[in-house]
Amino acid sequence: MNTIMVTGGAGFIGSNFVHHVIATTTADVVVLDKFTYAASRTSLDGLPARRLRIVDGDICDAGLVDSLVASVDAVVHFAAESHNDNSLHDPSPFVQTNLIGTFTLLEAVRRHGRRFHHVSTDEVYGDLELDDPARFTENTPYNPSSPYSSTKAGSDLLVRAWVRSFGVEATLSNCSNNYGPFQHVEKFIPRQITNLIDGVRPKLYGAGLNVRDWIHAEDHSSAVLTILTRGRIGETYLIGADGERDNLTILKALLAIFGRDSDWYDPVPDRPGHDLRYAIDSSKLRAELGWVPQRPDVEAGLADTVRWYRENESWWRSDKAATEARYEAQGQA
Ligand code: NAD
Ligand code: TDX
Numbered sequence: 001m002n003t004i005m006v007t008g009g010a011g012f013i014g015s016n017f018v019h020h021v022i023a024t025t026t027a028d029v030v031v032l033d034k035f036t037y038a039a040s041r042t043s044l045d046g047l048p049a050r051r052l053r054i055v056d057g058d059i060c061d062a063g064l065v066d067s068l069v070a071s072v073d074a075v076v077h078f079a080a081e082s083h084n085d086n087s088l089h090d091p092s093p094f095v096q097t098n099l100i101g102t103f104t105l106l107e108a109v110r111r112h113g114r115r116f117h118h119v120s121t122d123e124v125y126g127d128l129e130l131d132d133p134a135r136f137t138e139n140t141p142y143n144p145s146s147p148y149s150s151t152k153a154g155s156d157l158l159v160r161a162w163v164r165s166f167g168v169e170a171t172l173s174n175c176s177n178n179y180g181p182f183q184h185v186e187k188f189i190p191r192q193i194t195n196l197i198d199g200v201r202p203k204l205y206g207a208g209l210n211v212r213d214w215i216h217a218e219d220h221s222s223a224v225l226t227i228l229t230r231g232r233i234g235e236t237y238l239i240g241a242d243g244e245r246d247n248l249t250i251l252k253a254l255l256a257i258f259g260r261d262s263d264w265y266d267p268v269p270d271r272p273g274h275d276l277r278y279a280i281d282s283s284k285l286r287a288e289l290g291w292v293p294q295r296p297d298v299e300a301g302l303a304d305t306v307r308w309y310r311e312n313e314s315w316w317r318s319d320k321a322a323t324e325a326r327y328e329a330q331g332q333a
Contacts, residue, residue: 001115001229005030005072007059007105008039008079012183013119013217015043017076020221022047030072032065034058034097037322038082042315043182059101062108069108074115076228077105080155083186084123084148088272089330091147098151099158106162109170116170117228118159122213122238123149124174127275130209135279136174138236145273156236163234171231175220175239176213176280179301181308183217185316186323189302192251192265193309194320196258203332206270208248211277215241216295226291240280241293253299257306268332 004021008014009031018029031054033039044054057064059079069075079101081087081094102118109116125136126143142157144150162168179189192202223239231237252262285291295301309316327333 001073003028003072005075010039014078016217017221087148094151102155118172124153128277135281172236178217180217202265203268214243219293237285240282243298
């Protein structure tokens with residue numbers, strides 16, 4: 001593949017993937033990003049200009065998408081509205097971007113016969129009970145809970161239908177919770193790290209018993225590139241690195257890094273419909289494509305991430321006040 005288009009390439013995981021592609025392949029990259037509140041141009045700083053083109057545009061813009069898709073060999077689709085809490089307050093952009101945007105891209109790759117990889121989430125499977133030993137597999141039935149996860153589930157189903165009905169050469173991946181550099185301060189881990197840097201008590205939803213399966217964004221990127229280059233067309237691969245932790249455990253690890261007492265946080269009202277537990281069984285990806293996560297140590301990754309937010313305050317500072325004002329308005333501050 002000479003040129004790969006990355007939608008949402010100025011967001012958290014998309015920008016990480018662009019860095020990964022430029023560092024580990026010879027392919028050029030075209031980023032298509034609408035530069036919503038969640039994007040940052042500086043996340044793409046330092047990359048060679050001759051290998052990277054950045055287009056400020058909407059994946060729902062059929063004319064723009066058509067011309068860009070015609071000029072590339074493959075599309076890796078990260079662009080989405082991605083935050084559950086936002087989706088509970090205004091679902092409209094989620095329906096537009098996650099469903100109509102994916103449809104628009106699918107029509108373009110169908111017309112031009114281009115390879116497509118669709119990036120999705122484990123949240124499409126709903127949640128597991130805290131004491132259930134099961135983990136999600138590629139055969140788990142879809143059962144999404146929130147406007148965010150239901151629009152992601154819908155986008156997955158569109159991709160599957162375009163493979164079957166129109167022979168689009170697509171693969172899909174559903175990944176667990178990512179963390180690492182360049183994650184927006186609205187998300188759990190960066191919100192608490194930046195609160196702690198500011199000397200503000202972290203905010204925990206409910207009792208903090210909800211479990212998430214954490215993976216470093218670099219491992220997500222390497223998995224997506226593996227599937228793009230060696231995955232079987234039409235297949236879905238689950239991506240995870242065996243990082244299950246409840247939220248209170250993550251929070252206590254952060255409090256310890258900052259030298260704070262383990263009860264130095266504020267319980268805030270729980271998220272409505274809050275999914276209890278996500279857990280990924282990634283054996284298919286590992287057995288079939290030989291993928292192995294390089295950063296499975298969550299506690300070491302958290303320490304690195306804290307260091308990154310301490311050293312890169314200019315990257316997040318301008319978003320912090322507005323994000324906390326939004327949480328305040330939603331009663332989660
Ligand atoms: P993010 O919110 O950090 O970034 C999303 C990017 O998409 C932003 O740069 C934004 O400007 C762009 N975008 C939004 N609407 C657009 C539109 N209409 N046209 C063009 N660009 C648009 O999200 P993220 O956390 O990096 O997630 C990226 C993808 O990975 C999403 O599809 C998400 O569902 C999936 N995913 C995320 C996680 C996670 O833990 N964050 C886990 C599994 C899967
Ligand atoms: O302040 C907070 N306090 C808190 O306890 C925030 C922002 C979150 N939480 C809890 C809610 C969740 O149980 O932390 C957990 C993680 O929350 P988020 O970072 O909002 O992530 P989540 O809702 O699990 O979804 C994330 O992972 C799957 C991404 O945002 C999705 O895009 C991805 O699909």
